[in-house]
Amino acid sequence: MRATALFMPTIKEDPADAEAASHKLMVRGGFVRQFASGIYIMLPLGWRVIQRICEIIREEMNAIGAQELSMPTLHPADVWQATGRYDAIGQEMFRFKDRGGRDMVLAMTHEELFAWLASRELRSYRDLPQTWYQIQLKFRDEPRPKGGVLRVREFLMKDSYTFDIDEAGLEESYVKHIGAYDRIFARCGLEFYRVESDSGFMGGGQAHEYMAPSSAGEDKVAMCGSCGYAANVELARSTARTPTSANATPGDAALREVSTPEQRTIDEVSAFLHIEPSQLIKSLVYIAGEAAVLALVRGDHSLHENKLTRYLKSEVRPAHPEEVKEVTGAEVGFVGPVGLSVRIIADEALRPPGGAPRTYTAGANKEHTHLQGVVIGRDFEPEFADLREAQEGDACPRCGASLTMKQVIEIGNIFKLGSKYSLPLGATVLDEAGQERPIIMGSYGIGPARIAAAAVEQSHDDRGIIWPKSIAPFDVHLIQVQAKDPIQTQVAQGLYDRLAVEGWQVLWDDRDERPGFKFADAELIGCPVRVTVGKKAVDRVVEVEPRAGGAREDVPLEGGADRIRELWEASS
């Protein structure tokens, strides 16, 4: 395609409201434009990238026997009421009424609709298994869109759903999806991991997420380099390091109050009393449903709220300062477990080891006062649960090696749903024995725009994007230095035609601009191979150069196409 015929509005300066590298570069390169908060326009270049990603997804989905279809995004509320999610989901779903006053929603995912279709059309175990997918818009009223195209309110998603007669069939479908997903992300040129994940509001059993490491990511995963354990920190298990400063006070030390005026935070208290944070108990008041609970972690640890939620099987929120006072009698900063009558859940790292129990310092539930010599099991009796967020350096729960933490972008997820959606929507089939059985479902998502953004995050330099060759908007960026030079035009046209015949997607920059302008645009847009037709065109010589770096070389026009192929193939 000629650049003069392509709408590619590039910008020299970074947009003021962009933070992430991918956001800046995709705007500057003329790939996307923001329309409103969390709502983006895909310009021709951006749409080409998305299309290439979608083609890879289609090929791999079709290869595991999945069938593409297209579902509505405008739903009457009743399907969502049937599964209970209409009430469970809350404000994240766009809701409105149609002219007849009926409650409607914009689809944020499609489990209900696929299960609805299955319930109408699948009758017999002979109809199973089925795998259906679509590449369709989703709408989610995000509280805070961010990161350009990374977290938005309207986005394209490949979602597939599997329908099996039993758990064994689901397992097979699940494994097939793992294969397809591994191939999709590898073909898109991403560095990625498959990690254990929380099934969250999707419900159901086993779940994994596909994660692309990037500092722009919003999730964290814990990874073991030794055995391969990898999990979202929302549920990553780990063994905390034993503090090096084993406390000097023996376990039979008496409880004693100590005055700690204005010392509220772990840092303040540990500095004031000259003790390590790990000798403190961090006491956090949460409201679970109606009841207050006290959650305890070691002073050098952080609570992960999702873990508390999962353990209590109830939504939780931090108590307001007034509530803390009501429950404990003290203000935030002086809360502790001793003498409280609320339910107390302590992190596993606080469980007394064999032998002499450790003593801790905790809030005394009294203004400006802490308690020292606190012994768990003697002074209070908590329940124990895994509550704390895994930290870099913790021990792997499987092999004991040291865990590392990585910031990641979630690019895909897979869930075993079981009968969570098929039961309420009546998606059942008759088995061999004539028994009615709920269909066992799985659901599987991929965000194409997140793949694009993750690719940019992982592969760019200070001049622009370096697209993986499989998803670049064009394979070859052909720069004609002098748009008006008839010899250069003739050489460029000849090369363009030759490359087109060989099946390459070529962007031919025939604009009447200064050379520097065109070089800068090429580097910004980031196609894998750049070809320059300039002065040497009279000698039938052109220049080739890989975007990723490497030598710029002169090649005779006749061998140009071959050299371009070599460079393209050598690109990542």
Place this chain on the structure above:
RNA sequence: CGGGGCGUAGCGCAGUUGGCUAGCGCACCUGCUUUGGGAGCAGGGGGUCGCCGGUUCGAGUCCGGCCGCCCCGACCA
């Protein structure tokens, strides 16, 4: 939802002790020159200063309300 910031030309910004015709860079249009790393000169077009209300002789500037956008947190596939 809590905290912070911003809103002035298409983009990036200056201008706020209240003052006359609102400015700079880039982009855009015309002409000439230029042409291997985001050109030069000359001329030119483009603004409800986010919106509504108030104070004032006079508001981009002060006051009140609202809206939009961004960042941190909470939440979230």
